[in-house]
Amino acid sequence: MLSASSSTTATLQTTSSSSSATTNSQTQSLIKAYFKTPEGRYKLHSEKTRPPNLLPYSYAKTISQVTVAQLKDKPSGQPTLAPSFSTTGVRSAAARLLGGNGGKALSFVGGSGYSRTSNGSSRYAHFGGSNGTHHTVNSNLGSKGSFLVFNVGDTVYISDLNSPDKDPIKALQFGNSNPVCHAFDSEAKDGHDLLIGLSSGDIYSASLRQQLQDSGKKLVGAHHYxxxxxxxxxxxxxxxxxxxxxxxxxxxxxxxxxxxxxxxxxxxxxxxxxxxxxxxxxxxxxxxxxxxxxxxxxxxxxxxxxxxxxxxxxxxxxxxxxxxxxxxxxxxxxxxxxxxxxxxxxxxxxxxxxxxxxxxxxxxxxxxxxxxxxxxxxxxxxxxxxxxxxxxxxxxxxx
The missing domain is CATH 2.130.10.10 (YVTN repeat-like/Quinoprotein amine dehydrogenase)
Structure with missing residues:
Protein backbone atom coordinates (compact mmCIF):
# COMPACT_ATOMS: atom_id res chain seq x y z
CA MET A 1 0.00 0.00 0.00
CA LEU A 2 1.32 3.45 -0.89
CA SER A 3 0.49 6.48 1.25
CA ALA A 4 1.09 10.17 0.59
CA SER A 5 3.60 11.85 2.87
CA SER A 6 5.39 15.19 3.21
CA SER A 7 8.44 13.52 4.67
CA THR A 8 11.55 13.08 2.55
CA THR A 9 12.51 9.90 4.38
CA ALA A 10 11.49 6.62 2.79
CA THR A 11 10.61 3.80 5.16
CA LEU A 12 10.05 0.23 4.11
CA GLN A 13 7.99 -2.18 6.17
CA THR A 14 7.55 -5.84 5.23
CA THR A 15 5.62 -8.68 6.77
CA SER A 16 8.05 -11.37 5.67
CA SER A 17 9.82 -13.58 8.19
CA SER A 18 13.57 -13.62 8.72
CA SER A 19 13.80 -16.97 6.89
CA SER A 20 12.91 -15.23 3.62
CA ALA A 21 15.37 -12.38 3.99
CA THR A 22 17.11 -13.22 0.74
CA THR A 23 13.84 -13.20 -1.18
CA ASN A 24 12.84 -9.91 0.45
CA SER A 25 16.09 -8.23 -0.54
CA GLN A 26 15.54 -9.26 -4.15
CA THR A 27 11.94 -8.01 -4.02
CA GLN A 28 12.97 -4.71 -2.46
CA SER A 29 15.38 -4.07 -5.30
CA LEU A 30 12.46 -4.27 -7.73
CA ILE A 31 10.12 -2.00 -5.75
CA LYS A 32 10.46 1.75 -5.78
CA ALA A 33 9.97 2.61 -2.11
CA TYR A 34 9.73 6.38 -2.58
CA PHE A 35 8.66 8.68 -5.42
CA LYS A 36 7.13 12.08 -6.10
CA THR A 37 4.00 12.99 -8.06
CA PRO A 38 2.21 16.30 -8.74
CA GLU A 39 -0.25 15.56 -5.93
CA GLY A 40 2.37 14.68 -3.33
CA ARG A 41 5.10 12.34 -2.20
CA TYR A 42 4.65 8.60 -1.73
CA LYS A 43 6.51 6.02 0.30
CA LEU A 44 6.08 2.28 0.55
CA HIS A 45 4.16 1.60 3.75
CA SER A 46 3.56 -2.17 3.54
CA GLU A 47 4.03 -5.07 1.16
CA LYS A 48 1.62 -7.94 0.49
CA THR A 49 3.35 -11.30 0.31
CA ARG A 50 2.25 -14.79 -0.70
CA PRO A 51 3.62 -18.28 -0.08
CA PRO A 52 6.57 -18.98 -2.43
CA ASN A 53 5.08 -22.32 -3.54
CA LEU A 54 1.78 -20.78 -4.68
CA LEU A 55 1.67 -20.78 -8.49
CA PRO A 56 0.10 -17.80 -10.32
CA TYR A 57 -2.75 -19.88 -11.75
CA SER A 58 -3.87 -20.73 -8.22
CA TYR A 59 -5.46 -17.29 -8.13
CA ALA A 60 -7.67 -18.09 -11.13
CA LYS A 61 -11.38 -17.85 -10.36
CA THR A 62 -12.76 -17.17 -13.84
CA ILE A 63 -14.44 -19.74 -16.06
CA SER A 64 -12.82 -19.18 -19.46
CA GLN A 65 -15.11 -21.37 -21.61
CA VAL A 66 -18.28 -23.42 -21.26
CA THR A 67 -19.24 -26.32 -23.56
CA VAL A 68 -22.50 -28.29 -23.45
CA ALA A 69 -21.87 -31.93 -24.42
CA GLN A 70 -24.73 -34.23 -25.40
CA LEU A 71 -23.72 -37.88 -24.97
CA LYS A 72 -25.83 -40.28 -27.01
CA ASP A 73 -26.37 -44.00 -26.46
CA LYS A 74 -23.05 -45.85 -26.39
CA PRO A 75 -22.21 -47.55 -29.72
CA SER A 76 -22.37 -51.34 -29.56
CA GLY A 77 -18.72 -51.69 -30.55
CA GLN A 78 -17.37 -49.83 -27.52
CA PRO A 79 -16.24 -51.80 -24.42
CA THR A 80 -18.44 -51.96 -21.33
CA LEU A 81 -17.17 -49.82 -18.48
CA ALA A 82 -18.20 -50.36 -14.87
CA PRO A 83 -18.61 -47.11 -12.96
CA SER A 84 -17.54 -46.57 -9.37
CA PHE A 85 -17.39 -43.54 -7.15
CA SER A 86 -14.26 -42.03 -5.67
CA THR A 87 -14.60 -40.05 -2.46
CA THR A 88 -11.64 -37.78 -3.19
CA GLY A 89 -11.60 -35.26 -5.97
CA VAL A 90 -13.25 -32.11 -7.07
CA ARG A 91 -13.99 -30.52 -3.70
CA SER A 92 -10.30 -30.30 -2.82
CA ALA A 93 -9.49 -29.02 -6.30
CA ALA A 94 -12.26 -26.44 -6.07
CA ALA A 95 -11.10 -25.36 -2.65
CA ARG A 96 -7.58 -24.83 -3.98
CA LEU A 97 -8.83 -22.68 -6.84
CA LEU A 98 -11.77 -20.87 -5.27
CA GLY A 99 -10.83 -20.84 -1.61
CA GLY A 100 -12.51 -22.37 1.44
CA ASN A 101 -14.66 -25.33 0.48
CA GLY A 102 -15.08 -24.23 -3.11
CA GLY A 103 -18.40 -22.50 -2.46
CA LYS A 104 -17.44 -18.89 -3.14
CA ALA A 105 -18.34 -18.83 -6.80
CA LEU A 106 -19.29 -22.44 -7.56
CA SER A 107 -20.61 -25.24 -5.38
CA PHE A 108 -18.69 -28.49 -5.62
CA VAL A 109 -19.32 -31.98 -4.30
CA GLY A 110 -16.76 -34.62 -3.46
CA GLY A 111 -15.96 -37.27 -6.02
CA SER A 112 -13.88 -37.16 -9.16
CA GLY A 113 -15.99 -39.35 -11.38
CA TYR A 114 -16.20 -43.00 -12.28
CA SER A 115 -13.73 -45.85 -12.62
CA ARG A 116 -12.83 -47.79 -15.77
CA THR A 117 -12.25 -51.50 -15.12
CA SER A 118 -11.28 -52.66 -18.60
CA ASN A 119 -7.86 -51.90 -19.97
CA GLY A 120 -7.27 -50.19 -23.29
CA SER A 121 -4.33 -49.24 -25.46
CA SER A 122 -3.58 -46.42 -27.85
CA ARG A 123 -0.82 -45.67 -30.28
CA TYR A 124 -1.00 -42.08 -29.10
CA ALA A 125 0.08 -40.61 -25.79
CA HIS A 126 -1.81 -42.37 -22.99
CA PHE A 127 -2.63 -40.93 -19.61
CA GLY A 128 -3.69 -43.04 -16.65
CA GLY A 129 -5.70 -42.05 -13.60
CA SER A 130 -4.97 -42.65 -9.94
CA ASN A 131 -6.92 -45.11 -7.87
CA GLY A 132 -8.94 -44.41 -4.75
CA THR A 133 -11.63 -45.85 -2.51
CA HIS A 134 -14.54 -46.82 -4.74
CA HIS A 135 -18.24 -47.32 -4.16
CA THR A 136 -20.80 -48.56 -6.67
CA VAL A 137 -23.10 -45.90 -8.17
CA ASN A 138 -25.84 -45.69 -10.78
CA SER A 139 -24.57 -47.42 -13.94
CA ASN A 140 -26.60 -45.05 -16.12
CA LEU A 141 -24.41 -42.08 -15.15
CA GLY A 142 -21.94 -41.30 -17.92
CA SER A 143 -23.75 -43.49 -20.45
CA LYS A 144 -25.80 -40.74 -22.03
CA GLY A 145 -27.25 -37.32 -21.28
CA SER A 146 -26.17 -33.69 -21.19
CA PHE A 147 -22.97 -32.57 -19.53
CA LEU A 148 -21.43 -29.16 -18.90
CA VAL A 149 -17.68 -28.88 -19.54
CA PHE A 150 -15.83 -25.81 -18.25
CA ASN A 151 -12.32 -24.89 -17.19
CA VAL A 152 -10.95 -22.88 -14.27
CA GLY A 153 -7.20 -22.46 -13.79
CA ASP A 154 -5.40 -25.72 -14.55
CA THR A 155 -8.52 -27.89 -14.30
CA VAL A 156 -11.38 -28.94 -16.57
CA TYR A 157 -14.62 -29.66 -14.69
CA ILE A 158 -17.60 -31.72 -15.88
CA SER A 159 -21.12 -31.39 -14.47
CA ASP A 160 -24.13 -33.63 -15.13
CA LEU A 161 -26.98 -31.46 -16.38
CA ASN A 162 -29.42 -34.34 -15.91
CA SER A 163 -28.96 -34.12 -12.16
CA PRO A 164 -30.83 -31.54 -10.05
CA ASP A 165 -27.49 -30.95 -8.34
CA LYS A 166 -25.30 -29.15 -10.87
CA ASP A 167 -22.07 -29.63 -8.92
CA PRO A 168 -19.14 -31.03 -10.95
CA ILE A 169 -18.77 -34.80 -10.91
CA LYS A 170 -15.34 -34.88 -12.56
CA ALA A 171 -12.12 -32.86 -12.43
CA LEU A 172 -9.29 -33.23 -14.96
CA GLN A 173 -6.02 -31.56 -13.98
CA PHE A 174 -3.29 -30.57 -16.43
CA GLY A 175 -0.30 -29.72 -14.25
CA ASN A 176 1.86 -26.85 -15.47
CA SER A 177 -0.16 -25.98 -18.59
CA ASN A 178 -3.66 -24.57 -18.28
CA PRO A 179 -6.56 -25.67 -20.49
CA VAL A 180 -7.81 -22.75 -22.57
CA CYS A 181 -10.48 -24.12 -24.90
CA HIS A 182 -12.50 -27.24 -25.64
CA ALA A 183 -15.05 -28.59 -28.11
CA PHE A 184 -17.39 -31.58 -28.28
CA ASP A 185 -18.50 -33.68 -31.26
CA SER A 186 -21.74 -35.57 -30.64
CA GLU A 187 -21.33 -37.44 -33.95
CA ALA A 188 -17.90 -38.94 -33.20
CA LYS A 189 -17.92 -42.61 -34.24
CA ASP A 190 -14.79 -43.77 -32.42
CA GLY A 191 -15.70 -42.31 -29.03
CA HIS A 192 -13.06 -39.57 -29.17
CA ASP A 193 -15.47 -36.66 -29.00
CA LEU A 194 -13.77 -34.15 -26.69
CA LEU A 195 -11.04 -31.71 -27.76
CA ILE A 196 -8.98 -29.75 -25.22
CA GLY A 197 -6.42 -27.07 -26.14
CA LEU A 198 -3.77 -25.90 -23.67
CA SER A 199 -1.83 -22.69 -23.09
CA SER A 200 1.34 -24.57 -24.10
CA GLY A 201 -0.12 -25.21 -27.56
CA ASP A 202 -0.67 -28.93 -26.90
CA ILE A 203 -4.00 -30.44 -27.98
CA TYR A 204 -5.75 -33.58 -26.78
CA SER A 205 -8.67 -35.59 -28.11
CA ALA A 206 -10.36 -37.97 -25.71
CA SER A 207 -13.59 -39.80 -24.94
CA LEU A 208 -15.85 -37.84 -22.61
CA ARG A 209 -17.58 -41.07 -21.58
CA GLN A 210 -14.26 -42.68 -20.71
CA GLN A 211 -13.22 -39.71 -18.58
CA LEU A 212 -16.49 -39.89 -16.64
CA GLN A 213 -16.01 -43.60 -16.00
CA ASP A 214 -12.44 -43.27 -14.74
CA SER A 215 -11.66 -42.35 -11.13
CA GLY A 216 -8.43 -40.47 -11.82
CA LYS A 217 -7.77 -36.78 -12.26
CA LYS A 218 -5.78 -37.14 -15.49
CA LEU A 219 -6.89 -37.77 -19.06
CA VAL A 220 -7.09 -41.46 -20.00
CA GLY A 221 -6.82 -42.92 -23.50
CA ALA A 222 -6.07 -39.51 -24.99
CA HIS A 223 -4.54 -38.73 -28.38
CA HIS A 224 -1.86 -36.05 -28.13
CA TYR A 225 -1.22 -33.50 -30.90
Missing part, protein backbone atom coordinates in the same frame (compact mmCIF):
# COMPACT_ATOMS: atom_id res chain seq x y z
CA UNK A 226 1.45 -30.79 -31.18
CA UNK A 227 3.23 -32.53 -28.33
CA UNK A 228 5.69 -30.23 -26.57
CA UNK A 229 5.25 -27.64 -29.31
CA UNK A 230 6.41 -29.86 -32.17
CA UNK A 231 4.38 -27.73 -34.59
CA UNK A 232 3.99 -24.47 -32.66
CA UNK A 233 4.59 -23.43 -29.06
CA UNK A 234 2.00 -20.68 -29.33
CA UNK A 235 -1.04 -20.81 -27.04
CA UNK A 236 -4.00 -22.75 -28.41
CA UNK A 237 -6.81 -20.20 -28.30
CA UNK A 238 -9.71 -22.09 -29.89
CA UNK A 239 -10.54 -25.56 -31.22
CA UNK A 240 -13.42 -26.81 -33.37
CA UNK A 241 -14.52 -30.06 -34.96
CA UNK A 242 -15.11 -29.90 -38.71
CA UNK A 243 -18.83 -30.64 -39.29
CA UNK A 244 -19.20 -33.87 -41.26
CA UNK A 245 -15.41 -33.95 -41.40
CA UNK A 246 -14.92 -37.60 -40.38
CA UNK A 247 -12.82 -36.70 -37.37
CA UNK A 248 -11.02 -33.64 -38.75
CA UNK A 249 -10.59 -30.67 -36.44
CA UNK A 250 -8.96 -27.26 -36.48
CA UNK A 251 -6.92 -25.48 -33.82
CA UNK A 252 -6.29 -21.73 -33.76
CA UNK A 253 -3.24 -20.29 -32.02
CA UNK A 254 -2.08 -16.99 -30.63
CA UNK A 255 0.52 -16.62 -33.40
CA UNK A 256 -2.24 -16.05 -35.98
CA UNK A 257 -2.09 -19.54 -37.49
CA UNK A 258 -4.81 -22.16 -37.76
CA UNK A 259 -3.91 -25.84 -38.20
CA UNK A 260 -6.10 -28.60 -39.64
CA UNK A 261 -5.67 -32.07 -38.08
CA UNK A 262 -7.01 -35.52 -38.84
CA UNK A 263 -7.90 -37.37 -35.66
CA UNK A 264 -7.09 -40.77 -37.16
CA UNK A 265 -3.46 -39.86 -37.89
CA UNK A 266 -0.59 -39.94 -35.48
CA UNK A 267 1.02 -36.59 -34.82
CA UNK A 268 4.23 -37.67 -36.51
CA UNK A 269 6.22 -37.30 -39.69
CA UNK A 270 7.46 -34.05 -41.19
CA UNK A 271 5.16 -31.46 -39.63
CA UNK A 272 7.11 -28.45 -40.90
CA UNK A 273 5.59 -25.89 -43.27
CA UNK A 274 7.11 -23.30 -45.62
CA UNK A 275 8.13 -19.96 -44.17
CA UNK A 276 5.33 -17.38 -44.27
CA UNK A 277 6.45 -14.76 -46.78
CA UNK A 278 3.92 -12.04 -45.99
CA UNK A 279 2.45 -12.05 -42.49
CA UNK A 280 -0.18 -9.48 -43.47
CA UNK A 281 -1.81 -11.74 -46.07
CA UNK A 282 -3.97 -14.85 -45.77
CA UNK A 283 -2.21 -17.97 -47.03
CA UNK A 284 -2.64 -21.75 -46.92
CA UNK A 285 0.19 -24.31 -46.91
CA UNK A 286 -0.24 -28.08 -47.05
CA UNK A 287 1.95 -30.68 -45.38
CA UNK A 288 4.75 -32.10 -47.50
CA UNK A 289 4.00 -35.69 -46.51
CA UNK A 290 0.69 -37.56 -46.59
CA UNK A 291 1.60 -39.01 -43.18
CA UNK A 292 1.99 -35.62 -41.54
CA UNK A 293 -0.41 -34.26 -38.96
CA UNK A 294 -1.43 -31.41 -39.07
CA UNK A 295 -2.27 -31.68 -42.75
CA UNK A 296 -2.40 -27.95 -43.46
CA UNK A 297 -1.66 -24.52 -42.00
CA UNK A 298 -3.79 -21.44 -42.55
CA UNK A 299 -2.08 -18.15 -41.79
CA UNK A 300 -4.96 -15.87 -40.82
CA UNK A 301 -3.42 -12.71 -39.35
CA UNK A 302 -0.44 -11.25 -37.53
CA UNK A 303 -2.09 -11.14 -34.10
CA UNK A 304 -3.79 -13.80 -32.02
CA UNK A 305 -6.87 -15.65 -33.22
CA UNK A 306 -9.39 -15.52 -30.38
CA UNK A 307 -12.25 -17.70 -31.63
CA UNK A 308 -13.20 -19.96 -34.55
CA UNK A 309 -16.72 -21.25 -35.34
CA UNK A 310 -18.15 -23.30 -38.21
CA UNK A 311 -21.55 -22.70 -39.71
CA UNK A 312 -23.89 -25.62 -39.02
CA UNK A 313 -23.49 -27.04 -42.53
CA UNK A 314 -19.69 -26.81 -42.28
CA UNK A 315 -19.44 -24.75 -45.47
CA UNK A 316 -18.05 -21.60 -43.84
CA UNK A 317 -15.56 -20.96 -41.06
CA UNK A 318 -15.63 -17.67 -39.11
CA UNK A 319 -12.64 -16.36 -37.16
CA UNK A 320 -12.14 -13.30 -34.96
CA UNK A 321 -8.86 -11.99 -33.66
CA UNK A 322 -6.80 -9.53 -31.71
CA UNK A 323 -6.63 -7.22 -34.74
CA UNK A 324 -10.39 -6.61 -34.50
CA UNK A 325 -11.31 -8.33 -37.77
CA UNK A 326 -14.02 -10.85 -38.51
CA UNK A 327 -12.99 -13.16 -41.34
CA UNK A 328 -15.24 -15.71 -43.04
CA UNK A 329 -13.75 -18.49 -45.18
CA UNK A 330 -15.18 -20.99 -47.62
CA UNK A 331 -13.68 -24.00 -45.87
CA UNK A 332 -13.61 -26.49 -48.75
CA UNK A 333 -12.20 -23.94 -51.21
CA UNK A 334 -9.79 -22.47 -48.61
CA UNK A 335 -10.77 -18.94 -49.67
CA UNK A 336 -11.54 -15.74 -47.77
CA UNK A 337 -15.06 -14.68 -48.78
CA UNK A 338 -16.01 -11.96 -46.31
CA UNK A 339 -14.56 -9.77 -43.59
CA UNK A 340 -15.15 -6.71 -41.45
CA UNK A 341 -13.62 -4.55 -38.72
CA UNK A 342 -14.89 -4.04 -35.19
CA UNK A 343 -16.08 -0.65 -34.03
CA UNK A 344 -13.27 -0.60 -31.47
CA UNK A 345 -10.59 -2.97 -30.20
CA UNK A 346 -10.24 -6.73 -30.46
CA UNK A 347 -13.00 -9.20 -31.25
CA UNK A 348 -13.15 -12.01 -28.69
CA UNK A 349 -16.00 -14.29 -29.76
CA UNK A 350 -18.32 -15.15 -32.63
CA UNK A 351 -21.37 -17.33 -33.30
CA UNK A 352 -23.48 -18.33 -36.30
CA UNK A 353 -27.25 -18.13 -36.54
CA UNK A 354 -28.77 -21.61 -37.06
CA UNK A 355 -29.62 -20.83 -40.70
CA UNK A 356 -26.10 -19.58 -41.47
CA UNK A 357 -27.35 -16.18 -42.65
CA UNK A 358 -25.94 -14.11 -39.80
CA UNK A 359 -22.80 -13.96 -37.67
CA UNK A 360 -22.68 -12.45 -34.18
CA UNK A 361 -19.42 -11.01 -32.85
CA UNK A 362 -18.45 -9.55 -29.49
CA UNK A 363 -15.34 -8.06 -27.98
CA UNK A 364 -13.72 -5.01 -26.45
CA UNK A 365 -16.20 -2.63 -28.07
CA UNK A 366 -18.86 -3.62 -25.46
CA UNK A 367 -21.29 -4.48 -28.26
CA UNK A 368 -22.84 -7.49 -29.94
CA UNK A 369 -22.56 -6.92 -33.69
CA UNK A 370 -24.79 -8.75 -36.18
CA UNK A 371 -23.28 -9.29 -39.65
CA UNK A 372 -25.29 -10.38 -42.68
CA UNK A 373 -23.67 -12.96 -44.94
CA UNK A 374 -26.03 -12.02 -47.77
CA UNK A 375 -25.51 -8.25 -47.54
CA UNK A 376 -21.85 -8.54 -46.46
CA UNK A 377 -22.27 -5.80 -43.85
CA UNK A 378 -23.36 -4.98 -40.29
CA UNK A 379 -27.15 -5.01 -39.96
CA UNK A 380 -27.59 -4.51 -36.20
CA UNK A 381 -25.81 -3.71 -32.93
CA UNK A 382 -26.76 -4.98 -29.50
CA UNK A 383 -25.94 -2.33 -26.91
CA UNK A 384 -26.21 -2.31 -23.13
CA UNK A 385 -23.03 -4.13 -22.12
CA UNK A 386 -20.81 -2.40 -19.57
CA UNK A 387 -17.72 -4.45 -20.37
CA UNK A 388 -16.20 -6.79 -22.95
CA UNK A 389 -18.37 -9.44 -24.56
CA UNK A 390 -16.49 -12.74 -24.33
CA UNK A 391 -19.08 -15.45 -25.02
CA UNK A 392 -22.12 -15.73 -27.27
CA UNK A 393 -24.61 -18.40 -28.27
CA UNK A 394 -27.45 -18.16 -30.76
CA UNK A 395 -30.77 -19.90 -30.19
CA UNK A 396 -33.06 -21.95 -32.39
CA UNK A 397 -35.37 -19.15 -33.43
CA UNK A 398 -34.01 -17.25 -36.41
CA UNK A 399 -33.01 -13.61 -36.33
Missing amino acids: NKEGSVTSSRCASVAWVPKGSGAFVAAHADGNLYVYEKSKESAGDSSFPVIKDHTQFSVAHARSSKSNPISRWHICQGAINSIVYSEDGANLATVGRDGYLRVFDYSKEQLVFGGKSYYGALLCCAWSPDGKYILTGGEEDLVTVWSMEDRKVVAWGEGHNSWVQFQQTFVHNL
